[in-house]
Amino acid sequence: MNAHLDQLEPRPVWRHFRTLCNTPRPSGHEAALVATLEQWAERLGLAHDRDDYGNLRVRKPASPGHESAPGVILQGHLDMVAQANAEHPHDFTLDPIDTWVADGWLRAHGTTLGADNGLGVAAALAILEDQSLIHGPLEALFTLEEETSMGGALALAEGWLDGRVLLNLDSEDRGQVYIGCAGGxxxxxxxxxxxxxxxxxxxxxxxxxxxxxxxxxxxxxxxxxxxxxxxxxxxxxxxxxxxxxxxxxxxxxxxxxxxxxxxxxxxxxxxxxxxxxxxxxxxxxxxxxxxxxxxxxxxxxxxxxxxxxxxxxxxxxxxxxxxxxxxxxxxxxxxxxxxxxxxxxxxxxxxxxxxxxxxxxxxxxxxxxxxxxxxxxxxxxxxxxxxxxxxxxxxxxPGWTPQPDSALLARFCRLHRQRLGSDPEIKVIHAGLECGILGGKYPHLEMISFGPLIRGAHSPDERVELASVTEFWDLLRALVEDLAQH
The missing domain is CATH 3.30.70.360 (Alpha-Beta Plaits)
Known part of the structure; x- marks a missing residue:
């Protein structure tokens, strides 16, 4: 299902998003997707493990000569909000998401789309399999039950992650970068x-x-x-x-x-x-x-x-x-x-x-x-x-306390200017990103959050702008490569 996604650019991202759309993953029902991603990692020869809660980590060694670069953690959550219109019966534990494109936006028929946070997860997977990318040590952290309880982040094992920089891929506005969020x-x-x-x-x-x-x-x-x-x-x-x-x-x-x-x-x-x-x-x-x-x-x-x-x-x-x-x-x-x-x-x-x-x-x-x-x-x-x-x-x-003088933020802003010709808006969001929780467990981490343009999240009107996904992907690749030159 959703074969038309394979024709969208950037193809590596949309190919993985198709897998996410075709694999039911409401909060509390992520097991099938975790198993699918573990099989994918095995085929690519990537190391993977889970903590006691079931959060999944996939690791990739640094490109030759870049072993001393700071380890980068690509972070997103696997679950999606399950909302459907009353006239559109849908079993989120069994049925795939049925997507369609109109006027430069991707939507779903009668249900939430799952771009939150499926596109962040898809982009992390695409980075891990990109053989042309120069990078330092990479970890992808995929958490569970973010939408219902932040359960995966709250239960995340301490001392498990190795990276020094965390890129949260769960934001929903193009041209913006988030450095703080609300607790709840x-x-x-x-x-x-x-x-x-x-x-x-x-x-x-x-x-x-x-x-x-x-x-x-x-x-x-x-x-x-x-x-x-x-x-x-x-x-x-x-x-x-x-x-x-x-x-x-x-x-x-x-x-x-x-x-x-x-x-x-x-x-x-x-x-x-x-x-x-x-x-x-x-x-x-x-x-x-x-x-x-x-x-x-x-x-x-x-x-x-x-x-x-x-x-x-x-x-x-x-x-x-x-x-x-x-x-x-x-x-x-x-x-x-x-x-x-x-x-x-x-x-x-x-x-x-x-x-x-x-x-x-x-x-x-x-x-x-x-x-x-x-x-x-x-x-x-x-x-x-x-x-x-x-x-x-x-x-x-807890909330995520902003660090406006972060070297990571300065690096992102420089790349944004170079590639898009403008400075990003530096924002604090009134939503529950997992960064505050992760920062409490790993206080040494430098963190930012960015993503494509998503509107109507948590409702059947959820949609993502296709052009913004291309921008997001280009920025993510550029940032990972830039961090490898640290």
Missing amino acids: ADVLVEAQLPSAAAAKGERSARLSLTGLSGGHSGIDIHKGLGNANRLLVRVLRALQGSGVRLCDYHGGTLRNALPREAFATLVLPADELAGAIQCVEALEAELRRELAGVDDQLILTLAALDEPPGEALTLQASHLLVAALHAAPCGVERMSTQLPGVVETSNNLGVVNLAAGRFMLCSLVRSLRDTATHDMADRLAALFELIGARTRVENAY
Whole structure:
């Protein structure tokens, strides 16, 4: 499948990306891809090993005469975000990604593309097999479960890597180089809430919010895009005067993706149903006006259900849950005062579920300041304690502190000027690159991050600009060769 990728330039990169598209690799299901890459390394005679977590390392000796050059680590993650449009059934553990090209961009039919971070991995593989390249000692580090927990980086063995320079290939903007990133933590909230059977005269109805764009919960958090959980909770709050009680709720699928859809089943007095439907119609128009120009396809509906209503939260429990979710921080909390235009702290209400009275929230807090991450997590805990919920913080990872005087950065900027005729923008990103974690385990490493132009990451609108892949590949080859002359 995806044979057309073999015809794109640079061919070595796209050939490997085709393998990644054809090998299912959602987070937690990277084993088949790891086995494929190990077989590839065996055929090329490249040394390879794994640490205890399963992170894969592939090594290549230096070109003759360049053994004393600093060892270079090419780093990317093997997993991809698994998001599909509701009308496009796709099993990410079994089905390949179906790609297509239009107007100079590569996309996927109905699903995420996996350019994040598949193109970084493909470029590292292409460097390892390039026989014409002059290079120092090379290591490629391919980590696991970056998109769900940073698990591979967090569990990475210390004292395992040999290199002195790390090139993270997981950035998504051409003409930019990243030297710092936000840290983050998952905040998990759970509660068993009281419920009661439907009363005589109550009807059940289905509330749906669809059509949002979604996106990356770090890179896109400041763009004003709709968050389906935030918006549907707002609607539920507006309906509370109608005596609405929640039966179930399902919104979002990943804590690091802006939720595109949310659904709730509710019960309410039958004589309130018509008024509730009118209220929802008015709210749809209101939300469409507010999101005009950034999320124009929102669809909000409330429809009566024919089946008799079942158990629902008690009126008080439903009111308290909606109130807590409505008050929860969501989106940009603070902009950086030191880095103009950069988000400092944010929170994404990523996944919200309610079934049989059991409530669960998975929220992703990000910040350039680890203390602010901790404070936001504590605020969420304090809020949901008010409704008797239990909160825990998992998968916390540190930010990456910028080193603007880095010799590696200066070398990259010189090459960028020489090859592209312009200076790169030096950036700090409000997203969770693995560099902060890796730098904590290997404090001697000099690190930068760069990559091709990717838009719509973490959503089915994900796409990569073909011309930017050529630029990325040329810069990567030039940098590896330049470092060999150290």
